[in-house]
Amino acid sequence: MGLNDHQSEWKRFSKSFLFAWNGIIRTVKHERNFQIHLFISLIILLSGSILSLSRIEWIILLFLIGGMLSLELMNTALERAVDLITKDYHPLAKAAKDAAAGAVLVYALLSVIIGLIIFIPKLI
């Protein structure tokens, strides 16, 4: 592999990183649910640093936050893909969007329960 090959590999990698970053920024700007999740995540991170969590509690919280935001991004991707396929009402479009929303809901509910397990003992 020559120097030029390495350079174009690196260019391709940095380009795909930029596309991914743009995808996140676009979602932050346009998706209200993502903005809400981001806001809650910041509050949780702030509360965590005030309540001095253990290393393992931080790892769990970061997993939950990362998973939640990633899932919300995937949900947005699916919604946009379905919108691209049809703007008209279609039962399959509804099924796809509702299932993706359901995935977010499952993860969000479990995150709340795990968050309560971590935070409640610190507060009482």
Ligand SMILES: Nc1ncnc2c1ncn2[C@@H]1O[C@H](COP(=O)(O)OP(=O)(O)OP(=O)(O)O)[C@@H](O)[C@H]1O
């Ligand atoms: N093309 C469609 N055909 C059938 N049902 C749809 C279609 N688009 C959305 N829905 C359904 O309508 C309901 C409301 O969807 P809504 O338009 O509020 O949000 P969304 O398209 O899922 O997301 P967003 O508001 O971020 O675009 C959901 O149950 C969704 O599954």
